[in-house]
Amino acid sequence: MGTQETKQAQRTVKLGSTGPEVYPLGLGCMGMSGMYGASDDAEGIRTIQTAIDRGVTLIDTGDFYGMGHNELLVGRAIAGRRERVQLSVKFGALRGPDNSWGGVDTRPAAVKNFAAYSLKRLGVDVIDIYRPARLDPAVPIEDTIGAIADLVKAGYVRHIGLSEVGVETLRRAHKVHPIVDLQIEYSLASRGPEADIFPVLKELGISATLYGVLSRGLLSGSKPKGQGDFRAYLPRFTGANREKNEGVVAALQRFAQERRMTPGQLAIAWVLAKQPGFVPVVGSRTVAQLEDALGALGRPLSQEDLAALESLGSISGERYAPEQMRHLDSERR
Template sequence: MRSATLGQLTVSAQGLGCMGMSEFYGPGDWDESIATVRHALDNGVSFLDTADVYGQGHNEVLVGRAIAGRRDEVQLATKFGIDRSAGDHRRVLRGERDYVKRSCEASLLRLGVDVIDLYYVHRPPQDVEIEETVQAMAELKAEGKIRQLGLSEVDASLLRRAHEVHPIAAVQSEYSLWTRDLESEVAPAMRELGVGLVAYSPLGRGFLTGTVDLKSLAGTDFRNRNPRFQSEAAAANAAIVEAVATIAEARDLAPAQIALAWVFAQADRLGVTVTSIPGTKRIKWLDQNIAAMDVTLTDAELATLDPLAAKVVGARY
């Protein structure tokens, strides 16, 4: 496993997104999820991503149990800021100082750790300016409760404002063959400020793997409501999957490995450190994703893949 640097934090270049173990992608399995996290650590995938909102704290507890006794092997990232306490239809994006402090203490307790390696604002706050939120995070760092500061899904202006308060180590954004929104404005700001990219949903929420049966998704699977997975959009987007699958078949690889290799191939072009956190709750898919680290795409393959994002039908949320 290669390593990457986010601020002053060294992480495995490919991490593990743990969200689906608790929510959003159908039912989970506690024991299988624990085994998957531990298998990741056994194979050099040490950068684990969770958030207080995933399963309303369930995911942090799960990750904490999985890494018990192995804390020194892990670079642990979690997030705060999405308050669902009044229900999903009335959720609030929060960032006021006292809320940030309480959220961090609660996450530390659920995770069973003394310090969080990378602490993100999950979404830009609605209730205060970003400066107040980042200042509170800086205080947490000074107190030894977090090591590095991150932002998730921010624009270039907010990134620059936040960075003026305290250096930002990483921006987590959706980034994949079919989602490249950050390239026009956010990536240049990241390059200018020396901020790394943590790409979430690098497999297009599973769509790019070609293995998702839309008709059999669990009723609780949020992809049932995702615009790109709806019938007409999904039919149109199938052409993207076919293009990826064609390259994969010629290389005797899985489509997921081609999609992940594409993400890592963008580091030089973007001029930023690129890490990736494909999510899975099964060892079989984890092993497949890890093997993608050995895949290097040719110029001809990249030329085929690069235009695909322009053909996507449907918003990403």
């Protein structure tokens, strides 16, 4: 490990004005439960444990990832290591036994029910950061945050976060209870939050945990791998968008190679340079992918690098299909 990487690795980032100090990269575990096709439990556990051994402290999961499978996997991986990690848990998405999606439920009674099951599956007494996965249009955000605040008072949750919400929802939620971070997609391919959301986060003293920093593998050259891979239905991976994006990705790969970086490291380093106070959450499914991602910490980009990188072209297509985009509070203008 070089001097720069050591220095970066020792640094921590505080989540909001009231949240915990965390390592500058987090580990997102969704892909370990089949969202990108078949996954390997043993490799997932090794990846989580290697991340912890390398200093990663923020582990992100959701109770609906694999219908509870991901929380059980994370629980097995952190057994005996609980005091070394901060668990970020999303809740509220409804699933069917056929893998279907049934909307969102963040009524206060549902919040407490979801939390009870998460605590049991994870094998812990308290969740560090608890957040609704999406805004429930049928439930005022004040009611949802109030229910999580009750869990904070009772000692079952330490901090409250949000996911994919817009500025009005952020302000309303923060009035009920301090919000430590907003989880939102951000990458070279998805820069929407820069305009309105990031300025409000800074104004309110809220941090961000940034997912999709590789745009679901697009920026590193990864492609959908069969029926179970939900990326096959995403606009950036299909049709004319796919063809145009392959050209941009090839240019990014050449740019990375010139700087002796992998494309994944380049994408992560761009996010770290653009938003140094926020925490990228990388969805590494294997130890090899994790080690590659951690390598970005020792390869900072200069302002000149950023300008050159951003001139290579933009990614075409929305991050989700139109129906899903319509349901994202963060995309409302």
